[in-house]
Amino acid sequence: NERRHGNSLLNLKFNIVFSSELTQAEKLKRDCSWAEIQEHYLGEYEEKTGRAHRPLSPKQNVRKNLDFEPLSTTALILEDRPANLPAKPAEEAQKHRQQYEEMVVQAKKRELKEAQKRKKQLEERCKLEDSIGNAVLTWNNEILPNWETMCCSRKVRELWWQGIPPSVRGKVWSLAIGNELNITHELYDICLARAKEKWRSRSTVGAEVECEDAGFSTADREASLELIKLDISRTFPNLCIFQQGGPYHDTLHSILGAYTCYRPDVGYVQGMSFIAAVLILNLDTADAFIAFSNLLNKPCQMAFFRVDHGLMLTYFAAFEVFFEENLPKLFAHFKKNNLTPDIYLIDWIFTLYSKSLPLDLACRVWDVFCRDGEEFLFRTALGILKLFEDILTKMDFIHIAQFLTKLPEDLPSEELFSSIAAIQMQSRNKKWAQILAALQKDNREMEKGSPSLKH
Numbered sequence: 518n519e520r521r522h523g524n525s526l527l528n529l530k531f532n533i534v535f536s537s538e539l540t541q542a543e544k545l546k547r548d549c550s551w552a553e554i555q556e557h558y559l560g561e562y563e564e565k566t567g568r569a570h571r572p573l574s575p576k577q578n579v580r581k582n583l584d585f586e587p588l589s590t591t592a593l594i595l596e597d598r599p600a601n602l603p604a605k606p607a608e609e610a611q612k613h614r615q616q617y618e619e620m621v622v623q624a625k626k627r628e629l630k631e632a633q634k635r636k637k638q639l640e641e642r643c644k645l646e647d648s649i650g651n652a653v654l655t656w657n658n659e660i661l662p663n664w665e666t667m668c669c670s671r672k673v674r675e676l677w678w679q680g681i682p683p684s685v686r687g688k689v690w691s692l693a694i695g696n697e698l699n700i701t702h703e704l705y706d707i708c709l710a711r712a713k714e715k716w717r718s719r720s721t722v723g724a725e726v727e728c729e730d731a732g733f734s735t736a737d738r739e740a741s742l743e744l745i746k747l748d749i750s751r752t753f754p755n756l757c758i759f760q761q762g763g764p765y766h767d768t769l770h771s772i773l774g775a776y777t778c779y780r781p782d783v784g785y786v787q788g789m790s791f792i793a794a795v796l797i798l799n800l801d802t803a804d805a806f807i808a809f810s811n812l813l814n815k816p817c818q819m820a821f822f823r824v825d826h827g828l829m830l831t832y833f834a835a836f837e838v839f840f841e842e843n844l845p846k847l848f849a850h851f852k853k854n855n856l857t858p859d860i861y862l863i864d865w866i867f868t869l870y871s872k873s874l875p876l877d878l879a880c881r882v883w884d885v886f887c888r889d890g891e892e893f894l895f896r897t898a899l900g901i902l903k904l905f906e907d908i909l910t911k912m913d914f915i916h917i918a919q920f921l922t923k924l925p926e927d928l929p930s931e932e933l934f935s936s937i938a939a940i941q942m943q944s945r946n947k948k949w950a951q952i953l954a955a956l957q958k959d960n961r962e963m964e965k966g967s968p969s970l971k972h
Contacts, residue, residue, distance in 0.1 A: 687799035693887035712774030788867030817891035861921035900937030
């Protein structure tokens with residue numbers, strides 16, 4: 518064991534062994550190869566200890582009672598050299614002690630800093646849990662039983678901005694979205710039954726024949742089972758709950774299929790699967806279908822899902838009014854690089870940010886969207902641009918488009934909402950709805966051939 522120990526020491530500490538001023542060592546280092554040096558010291562070591570150079574048995578190979586057994590690589594500098602080697606010079610030993618003490622001090626500082634960080638995280642988590650618990654009681658006991666009278670109060674709006682607790686989120690969304698279409702659970706069952714019948718007929722009859730015989734529209738033909746299935750597999754793939762075999766695969770498939778039968782004029786459009794999936798995570802199936810249908814019936818969503826180019830351009834124009842008002846420097850940079858809103862806004866609006874933002878953050882955006890309506894979708898877009906303004910102003914067209922298409926996954930919730938809160942949705946004393954209405958009026962006049970304004 519001692520011979521093996523000496524061999525390991527020479528391999529690990531060659532530079533230290535030859536760091537002192539030793540005439541014999543310097544001569545060996547200058548005139549001999551490493552193998553010869555190693556053999557010289559092993560031979561000297563075995564001669565002094567009376568140990569012959571022989572292979573060790575497995576039992577002998579077990580380390581026991583070694584004088585030199587550093588606990589870590591940093592502790593090596595404190596170890597004295599073996600007895601057969603000259604001791605470290607006093608200056609070198611003192612230097613090593615100082616280095617080790619500095620390492621220990623730095624390690625203690627890191628441990629203290631990490632402990633403080635963990636303590637802070639735990640306190641914040643406990644504080645958040647207490648806040649959520651209190652909010653749940655407030656929503657369940659005060660707000661929801663008196664929804665009609667309290668939903669527009671200042672207290673409720675402030676609670677709304679802070680985020681709706683997950684346990685009551687579905688109820689609040691349903692009430693806020695409303696049911697202007699008067700859809701019932703029975704109507705959902707009828708639409709689902711029609712969708713299932715349609716899928717069965719498609720599996721037995723050719724798609725073209727079936728569509729021609731039934732008189733389905735172009736939009737309805739687009740809403741084929743294959744397209745819906747393909748999009749379901751792409752919906753929140755990291756969660757693995759909407760894909761084939763997942764617990765919500767059939768539910769998502771049913772809601773999307775039922776909607777294509779309920780609104781064959783709209784059919785299925787890519788992006789709908791993300792909206793339906795978020796609703797499924799917060800509501801029962803039939804209630805999710807009711808909220809889904811009413812949500813898509815809102816003017817902004819209907820304009821985008823029906824691909825009304827004129828109305829979509831009007832929304833983009835309104836967005837640019839507030840973009841220039843809030844972020845003039847970034848707006849000029851986008852104009853210089855010919856980066857138009859449709860490049861990044863379409864995906865955000867089609868999926869209501871559920872594809873672009875972390876799911877918990879997207880749900881918080883949905884909370885305020887249900888409170889403020891379509892205006893908040895564009896305010897959120899401006900908040901994102903404001904949050905990353907310094908980064909975006911240094912990018913060219915390609916890098917801006919890539920960045921906004923795939924936002925950072927660790928996007929901080931509080932920082933984003935602080936950025937959104939700093940956005941002013943008022944331009945020249947006109948609010949979003951007024952600007953949009955004026956642009957729509959101008960657009961109609963332009964179509965008639967007597968435009969009053971281009972923007």
